[in-house]
Amino acid sequence: MTALTPRPYLTHAKNGVILMRAHIRLALECSAKLARENRLVEAVEIAETAFRTATPDEHREIEEWLSTHADDFVRDPADIEADDDQGE
Numbered sequence: 001m002t003a004l005t006p007r008p009y010l011t012h013a014k015n016g017v018i019l020m021r022a023h024i025r026l027a028l029e030c031s032a033k034l035a036r037e038n039r040l041v042e043a044v045e046i047a048e049t050a051f052r053t054a055t056p057d058e059h060r061e062i063e064e065w066l067s068t069h070a071d072d073f074v075r076d077p078a079d080i081e082a083d084d085d086q087g088e
Contacts, residue, residue, distance in 0.1 A: 020061045024050045028065060032072040043073075 027050035034043035054062055071077075 020054070020058050020065065024054055024058060024062065025065070028062065028069075029072070032069065035073040036076060 027046050031043045031047040031050070034040070034046065051059070051062065069077075
């Protein structure tokens with residue numbers, strides 16, 4: 001019998017659902033901030049590193065995060081929330 005190899009990316013599962021690791025989410029948020037500042041090369045480099053280090057399960061969650069946070073790359077999230085509060 002062989003020893004099981006630990007999978008650290010599975011330690012952040014919640015109710016059987018794999019959650020994106022915090023450092024990947026933070027990298028995507030940083031990439032969005034850099035994109036808003038027109039620092040596009042740096043934004044792409046950071047996002048690409050996050051994609052490359054993500055697990056296949058995290059890739060699905062990254063796709064979902066990107067589709068729900070697309071505005072974050074062009075508008076400050078605080079401004080988006082303010083618009084939502086005003087009904088715009």
